[in-house]
Amino acid sequence: MASVREVLSGDRLSLARLLSQIENDTIEGRAALSELFPHTGNAHLIGVTGAPGTGKSSLVNQLAHHFRHPPESIPPRRVAIVAVDPSSPFSGGAVLGDRVRMRDLAGDPGIFIRSMASRGSLGGLARTTSGVVQAFDAAGFEIILIETVGAGQAEVDIARLAHTTLVVEAPGLGDDIQAIKAGILEIADILVINKADRTGVENTERALRTMLDLAHPIQRVYRHHGSLEVVPSSIAESPQEESVWIPPIQKTIALDGTGVQELGDQIARHKAHLEKTGEWESRGRTRLQAELDNLLQNTLVNRWRDSLSPERYQEIFEQLIERNLSPRQAVDALLNGGPRR
């Protein structure tokens, strides 16, 4: 398979072709992914999620720029951006403007940007995203930024792909945002308040800190030297022991780059924490297990569907429509060979 060798050697065109094959779930794409898989496991996967209107895309651009142009003594890293939009189930196209991103990052061979929209099921999007990330990883991209538009379960699932998850907030986004925070806070490794020059930033910060404190008695319990330990979240402000991680809150203004350097430092600090505590490896295991289970489920259902007689399905379905069978009774009938009533 020539294209695999070329992808491993850094050829952009071959990589772009492979990404399309992965997105289309072709036989060639599947074979190439299996061949590339032994070369994966080196990249730092960074998930960026949060509600609409928080300026995630600009922040991701700034982070990419930061990793390409780091402070001296740190070598520049190759950066891939995967922008996932689960809210576009129909279009199949990428909604986020690559054009806009390209203005800042164009021409840099150490940057690769791929936008992805959902083409059907969410499980499908998670599978495809995982494949695309593996391709970038094998191709030698050291930083992979996975950005999701929106803040629902889909985004949570995709964020679980990452070693480090950034949850982005912004001041003054209305009441529903509070509701979203409640669920999404629990996956955050780093909390970012973007648009920090807006009025209301103190309120947002206070709200986040309160939620961290509230979450603390239940959530902020860490295994430390073999025993469980409860850590007051207030020490998030003071230097942390490396075995304990409390999500720091970082203010940024993506438009002018304020706070991006510090955010990059927090990301590096989180990576060091993961490596020291063995979490780097355990998050990798969790990610691969989720991928295995997703793929198993998908394959299982497809095989069963291929073995089913369409007439039998139709017959049972009509009984469901007539309300002679309930949905669960219909399932029993299809799987056990006979309706229960």
Added chain:
Amino acid sequence: MASVREVLSGDRLSLARLLSQIENDTIEGRAALSELFPHTGNAHLIGVTGAPGTGKSSLVNQLAHHFRHPPESIPPRRVAIVAVDPSSPFSGGAVLGDRVRMRDLAGDPGIFIRSMASRGSLGGLARTTSGVVQAFDAAGFEIILIETVGAGQAEVDIARLAHTTLVVEAPGLGDDIQAIKAGILEIADILVINKADRTGVENTERALRTMLDLAHPIQRVYRHHGSLEVVPSSIAESPQEESVWIPPIQKTIALDGTGVQELGDQIARHKAHLEKTGEWESRGRTRLQAELDNLLQNTLVNRWRDSLSPERYQEIFEQLIERNLSPRQAVDALLNGGPRR
């Protein structure tokens, strides 16, 4: 099963107990749902979705009030509100304040409100929501408002439960919102611009109208008297033939009730359209098929998992972690009894 009789006779406490059993997916809950199923199919299911910050909850409250206190000549309907929050995968609790809703609607026996958070998989939430909606339907609620927080794939899937889907927008919610609109517009039966007293409402309306027009050549093709017909979306402003539905744009201010009466009229008009064109029935079929497929998939995977030896799974999984097998090779090994390499 005593509780089923009591639910059918309108007993609120029995209904509340049943809803908990459905949410917990108990054996009693499953049995009761099968027994109630023949009594379903009467309610008008109305999905309400849209980005955070658009004021969906207030609008849903106002709509509930509208259906309870309609203009004379229309009888009041019994109204259930199902508030689904897929962005809370961990809490299991309902995030939206029932307390807040209750202030307006408390004490009315013709209103029942249930908040639901995701307890694991999205497929699980869709299954549970479907069961809760069936219980309300069987219990004689004529209007069921299904509100989802957020605007991702999860919300789209849940909106598909409905006969009529309202997509709520609001002026001035930032650029990401535009991206969301692209996907979500295609599921809208009625577009609502809430907070229509805000500045920027003309821009929002113009943007929506442009998107409707852009979507038109592809989307706005209807089967009419047996042949395909393309209808310019500009006639959305003029009286429509009942066989053609172009999503109207309705401006509202949920806080003071402006436009809610008109929105209620649009909903009634959409119902009449669905009934006249046979879409009422076909949407019901689509809904039941989606539920059947979801339940089939879930049952199939659970049965396979129960039959699998944990040692075998662990052995293959370790080979995946060592990167001796790719995810797809691991699936082949698990399903076919031997690794391919």
